[in-house]
Amino acid sequence: MTPGGALTGRWRVPGDKSISHRAIMLAAIAEGETRISGFLEGADALATLAVFRQLGVNIDGPDGGLVRVRGVGMRGLQAPAEALDLGNSGTSMRLLAGLFAGQTFPVTLTGDVSLSRRPMRRVTEPLALMGAQIATTADGTAPLVITPTAQLKGVDYALPVASAQVKSSVLLAGLYANGETCVTEPARTRDHTERMLTTFGYSIRRQGLRVCLTGGGRLSGCRLTIPADISSAAFFMVGASIAPGSDVLLEEVGINPTRVGIVNILRAMGADIELIDRRTVGGEPVADIRVCYAPLKGIQIPVDQVPLAIDEFPAIFIAAACAEGETILTGAAELRVKESDRIAVMANGLAQLGIDAEPRPDGIRIIGGQLGSTAATGAIDAHGDHRVAMAFAMAGLRASGIIEIHDCANVETSFPGFATLAANSGLNIVEQRV
Structure with a gap:
């Protein structure tokens, strides 16, 4: 310069990058088609999109920010043939750890050198309280090796540090858990996950800094515009x-x-x-x-x-x-x-x-x-x-x-x-x- x-x-x-990630994740496990406009065609969001293609989700685009996702439903994802590389995207890795914790097949999440240095225990520890089986390196970093568990159970988790990524990871795991999953924040963080779950027709209960959902529901495809x-x-x-x-x-x-x-x-x-x-x-x-x-x-x-x-x-x-x-x-x-x-x-x-x-x-x-x-x-x-x-x-x-x-x-x-x-x-x- x-x-x-x-x-x-x-x-x-x-x-918006945060919303683009979540749009692809929820559209993939929704029933029916979701049409997304304004999708961020940056490397991080494209990494999330590529992952769901590897899991058998039919996705058209992006083309000028337009993406069409044909959702496979909550239990329609297919086992990937290889480890899922998330590049530099910490949001993808932390949120997907929760989403994949409740699947019936094993998944390994990897990333680039930078992502492989970032702490992941902040999500693996609360997910373990739900029954998730996620192995990390000795330092608590990626790769994350997620092994299927018989059934996740709902948890009432108080975040030790305000983190939208941890909150979202636990809530996404809660979609697949028995009973109610609640997260209480020490301070308000971004609520894109809660807003988007509501847009896809999933019931969310919020009171102050506490948000809850009950597992076993369904999401319905919709039209989304990303700001x-x-x-x-x-x-x-x-x-x-x-x-x-x-x-x-x-x-x-x-x-x-x-x-x-x-x-x-x-x-x-x-x-x-x-x-x-x-x-x-x-x-x-x-x-x-x-x-x-x-x-x-x-x-x-x-x-x-x-x-x-x-x-x-x-x-x-x-x-x-x-x-x-x-x-x-x-x-x-x-x-x-x-x-x-x-x-x-x-x-x-x-x-x-x-x-x-x-x-x-x-x-x-x-x-x-x-x-x-x-x-x-x-x-x-x-x-x-x-x-x-x-x-x-x-x-x-x-x-x-x-x-x-x-x-x-x-x-x-x-x-x-x-x-x-x-x-x-x-x-x-x-x-x-x-």
Whole structure:
């Protein structure tokens, strides 16, 4: 990236990754046909789609975001001929561990080097309480070897740490369990699984931070529209907030109340963000989001916003680096076990750009200042983390010199075409493929 520029225009970022995963999973085990529009054609979501083709599900597409899935019902999946490779997708592995725990055939789940380092006991342990038999490495990582069990039993599980992936994994296993399965959260997390189960006609009972379902029901095929991903929109929201002269309109972005931490945090920092034409699409609230440049100030990020913005913190850290004063994040230890250790990797990258960034066990302290260049310090290493790479790309809008980002091919996992869209919007970015 060469320094400077402003973001302008209106566009729709790709479909929501979290919802795309769940749409394929539930459509596959539903009865009848499901037609999905807005599906994210990124590597992670495509990995989930490929898995269900290996399990005998007839799927047409994706073609311009359109997918048609002919569901096989709750018990219609077929045993795969080989291990199922989920690439870099932690969401796929954790959710599918729950879905496959109740099947009548063995399954092995594998992934790339990054995914094979991520912790999986957080899902295998509660699933074991239900009777699931899932073997991991000695470190509790993939591959996951799932052996059929006679019958899963419902569980009343209190999450020790707020995690939508763990909640969803337990609920998906609960579809195949005897009796009632309940999950209680310590704090609110994204509720896409619950919303989508309801869309497919499955009864869900919610009360506060507790959600329950009874196993043995059925899902019915339907039509789904997937909104634009707020996690992808977040990079442009931050870019427009930090670059003078910016004015962008992001169309049909999902504003699920369990995902709007990025909006709340940026507004608390002084960002000029307007939500226009609020409506419902595919069971999810959406809006067009207009963002104009505004000077930002550092804040103490409210702990209750952390689970609502857990995937957006790399972008938020760039906003903090461009804000006046100090920004402090606590209660976000989950960032240590994402596609990379996002606290350490972002702190190292910010330090290379001359920003005072102090990593802490569960967060970070950032003092806003002038972003520099990597010309003297060397390129920023994104450690294969798509969100880190895109965050530092936006830093180029306020840097004093060129920023080079290496090991960033995984941007395609969540945001295919990011570099092209960013360049067309005003970011001085050049993508070099090796």
